[in-house]
Amino acid sequence: MGLEKLNNLYREVILDHAANPHNKGKLAAATHQIILNNPTCGDVINLQINLDDQERIKEVAFTGEGCTISQASASMMTAAVKGKKKEEALKMAKTFSDMAIGKDHPQADLDALGDAQVLTSIMEFPARIKCATLAWWALQRALLQESDED
Amino acid sequence: METFSKLRADFPILDQEVNGEPLVYLDNAATAQRPTPVLKQLMHFYQTDNANVHRGVHTLAERATADYEAARRTVQAFINAAKPEEVVFTKGCTDALNLVAATYGEANIEAGDEIVISIAEHHSNLIPWQQLAKKKGATLKYIGLTDEGELDMAQARELITDKTKLVAIAHATNVLGTVNPIKELAELAHAHGAVLVADGAQAVPHMPVDVQDLDADFYAFSGHKLMAPTGIGVLYGKAALLEAMPPYQYGGEMIGEVHRQESTWAPIPYKFEAGTQNIAGAVGLAAAIDYLNQLGMEQVAAHEQKLVDRLLPQLAQIPEVTVYGPHDPAKHTGVVAFNLGHLHPHDLATALDMEGIAVRAGHHCAQPLMEELGVPATARASFYIYNSLADVDRLVAAIKKAKEFFRIGTGETK
Known part of the structure; x- marks a missing residue:
């Protein structure tokens, strides 16, 4: 027991994403933007998305601060949804949120998450689930925010 | 110290394993445990x-x-x-x-x-x-x-x-x-x-x-x-x-x-x-x-002082550990906030939890202070009457293990 169990959470791919995050930075202009924070721990994400005419995610970027898990999750999320259509991205967000709380999904849905599916091991660490889901919530909120206004 | 080590029997909650390790409860500044009486x-x-x-x-x-x-x-x-x-x-x-x-x-x-x-x-x-x-x-x-x-x-x-x-x-x-x-x-x-x-x-x-x-x-x-x-x-x-x-x-x-x-x-x-x-x-x-x-508040204070006297010099031996507040144990209560290198305190707290050690990590409801210290959050260990010198040593050992696991201070990131 002890720290060996940590390997279940802090897999190499997660630590890689945290150390060298994908899509970290700011977009010059964005069609969708949201700042979301977790007030209990102070993690914060500023997510920007550019949808093209076909509602495809052309560009996505994030800034923010937080723990290894939240930073890796944001990196993995942006890498996974880049190039996806809005509806696909929303489905992925739902898949991730469901998986983080232990709900089963068809393998094809999981495969669509790319690297991010490894983070679903977060359910073994209940205190850290919110760290992993923050980025996906931000994605969902940012994309839905706009359609509310339509 | 002996009177205090006997107290543990009054706290059944402390007698359990967490993640396969005996529990060391060091989140007393958040809430203490209740004795049987x-x-x-x-x-x-x-x-x-x-x-x-x-x-x-x-x-x-x-x-x-x-x-x-x-x-x-x-x-x-x-x-x-x-x-x-x-x-x-x-x-x-x-x-x-x-x-x-x-x-x-x-x-x-x-x-x-x-x-x-x-x-x-x-x-x-x-x-x-x-x-x-x-x-x-x-x-x-x-x-x-x-x-x-x-x-x-x-x-x-x-x-x-x-x-x-x-x-x-x-x-x-x-x-x-x-x-x-x-x-x-x-x-x-x-x-x-x-x-x-x-x-x-x-x-x-x-x-x-x-x-x-x-x-x-x-x-x-x-x-x-x-x-x-x-x-x-x-x-x-x-x-x-x-x-x-x-x-x-x-x-x-x-x-x-x-x-x-x-x-x-x-x-x-x-x-x-x-x-x-x-x-x-x-x-x-x-x-x-x-x-x-029954214990006497002077003795309670003295007991916690012994624990801090044991902890601070050991933390000072780990160059990557930053302790916030006075470094002189005599000026420090049983509340010790710290960080390990650039590791986020939530990651550190999860690592310590895997070793059975309960600490708090976050802004501790003191966001203006965090801003003043220039950190988003810290880990915090806090003692009470039922904690022992062995608990302090378990904490230090676990911090060292976390340091190795996350390769803090080696120049490479895990």
Whole structure:
């Protein structure tokens, strides 16, 4: 027991994403933007998305601060949804949120998450689930925010 | 040390494994654990004396009232208040501080007045004053810290002036582990005609507190940090101040006479105790104080000092560990906030949890202080009477393991 169990959470791919995050930075202009924070721990994400005419995610970027898990999750999320259509991205967000709380999904849905599916091991660490889901919530909120206004 | 090692038998919760390791509970600044004698007293109250207080003529009501008022006198003696009616039962420390802001503050703070607090305050001793100042058009001023992390008393002497109406400061801080000179601050406040409100949440459980010697006008603390149930706390206030203050909430128990258009209020402390109070909580608080009194608060403080004396030099041996607050153990309470390199404290806390060690990680309800320290969050270990030198060593060993796991200080990132 002890720290060996940590390997279940802090897999190499997660630590890689945290150390060298994908899509970290700011977009010059964005069609969708949201700042979301977790007030209990102070993690914060500023997510920007550019949808093209076909509602495809052309560009996505994030800034923010937080723990290894939240930073890796944001990196993995942006890498996974880049190039996806809005509806696909929303489905992925739902898949991730469901998986983080232990709900089963068809393998094809999981495969669509790319690297991010490894983070679903977060359910073994209940205190850290919110760290992993923050980025996906931000994605969902940012994309839905706009359609509310339509 | 021996007396204290025997105490563990009174805390069955400590005798368990967490993630396959024996539990080391070091989150006492958040809440302490309850010993069996306190739990037994609660059970005894509910099984033999339970009734509503102050309003029955039957025997149980009489007994419950006697228990409740005996608890008030136990608190009075514990903090050396001059009179039992200076002890107001509240939901907790936050509730007690809000009470002062909503009553004394509401009646006495005016536009142009100044309220002085410190940058190291817990949100519960910050937001009530911030919002009061906003509402009244008063100014909220912050005393900063010295390089050592102690309250800057030179700055306090500049900031507390004749414009100051209220000074609110923690007796012991919940992140830096410092003890503030409340007596000196009270003297300073009084010299300028201001009142001194002390937040004793992190002090009363850990050291002898004498409110008359401190000359604090108001002194607030929670029960659950000294092994009483949650939902009970205390506001001490000087009788003359409490008497002049308007009520906090309206309802049963706090009234003198009620007519269709007018009401009068009960004498203190009942004026501030509207509705059915947490009677069992008060009984449990008295039981927890009895438990501490058997040990002696001087001995409690000395025990925690030994643990800090063991911890700080060991942390200083790990170059990647940053300790916030004084590095001199003699100036440090049993609250130690730290970070390990650039590792986020949540990652560190998860690693320690895997070793069975419970610490807090986050902003500790002190966001302005985090901003001042230039960190988003810290880890925090905090001791109590049942912790041992072995617990300290387990913590240090686990920090070293986490350092290896995350390859902190090796120049590479894991």
